[in-house]
Amino acid sequence: MSVQFTPLKKSFYTQDAVTVAKGLLGTYLCHKTEKGVICGKIVETEAYMGTEDKAAHSYSGKPTDRTRVMFCEGGLSYVYLIYGMHCCFNVVCNKENTPQAVLIRALEPVSGIEIMRENRKTEKLKLLTNGPGKLAQALSIDRACNGLDLATSPLFIAEGKEPSLVEIVSSKRVNIDYAEEAKDFLYRFTIKENPFVSKKP
DNA sequence: CGGAAGATTTCT
DNA sequence: GAAATCTTCCGA
Numbered sequence: 051m052s053v054q055f056t057p058l059k060k061s062f063y064t065q066d067a068v069t070v071a072k073g074l075l076g077t078y079l080c081h082k083t084e085k086g087v088i089c090g091k092i093v094e095t096e097a098y099m100g101t102e103d104k105a106a107h108s109y110s111g112k113p114t115d116r117t118r119v120m121f122c123e124g125g126l127s128y129v130y131l132i133y134g135m136h137c138c139f140n141v142v143c144n145k146e147n148t149p150q151a152v153l154i155r156a157l158e159p160v161s162g163i164e165i166m167r168e169n170r171k172t173e174k175l176k177l178l179t180n181g182p183g184k185l186a187q188a189l190s191i192d193r194a195c196n197g198l199d200l201a202t203s204p205l206f207i208a209e210g211k212e213p214s215l216v217e218i219v220s221s222k223r224v225n226i227d228y229a230e231e232a233k234d235f236l237y238r239f240t241i242k243e244n245p246f247v248s249k250k251p
Numbered sequence: 252c253g254g255a256a257g258a259t260t261t262c263t
Numbered sequence: 264g265a266a267a268t269c270t271t272c273c274g275a
Binding site for chain 3: 114115116130131132133134135
Binding site for chain 2: 272
């Protein structure tokens, strides 16, 4: 079994974040590093719908030093530090000045698994990439990766095989209790019954 | 310029 | 259940 390392096209990313979040399930997040290629299948995502969504960093509509890249055209990476110690990897979506993004919350390890174990300091396969901070650490994604073009960088997302066969479950997003009515939006998407989802929907 | 909070993880 | 840990953002 081999993975096709064909990066997704720009036109995929310029759709709205909910469409992209669903479309990313079953695709492959890959990072070519000095140690080798590290790659995992995307099994859990969350959409952040910009100025319509109180949970989004870009809700105010004003770019800041941190969120500037969200206001660019879709197809760039948005990586930020959370809780002073973990990085989260997002994909910028939609057109310029429509600041939406998709948070990648969990992967199923595919290749470079020994590198992941080194990066994560654990032997347990299940704990390598089943959470947003964990997968960033496993794939050596940090804030130096912010703003990269996913169509032309060592960091990219490759096509999955059969998008139409992916069974998608929608649920409420995680850890956004501050977001008032937006906390009930069904913007979290997981592959049904996949064991690497961060926690059961 | 100070203070509060955070799209998490890990340990007790 | 709570600590770890520090950048970011907003209000004064």
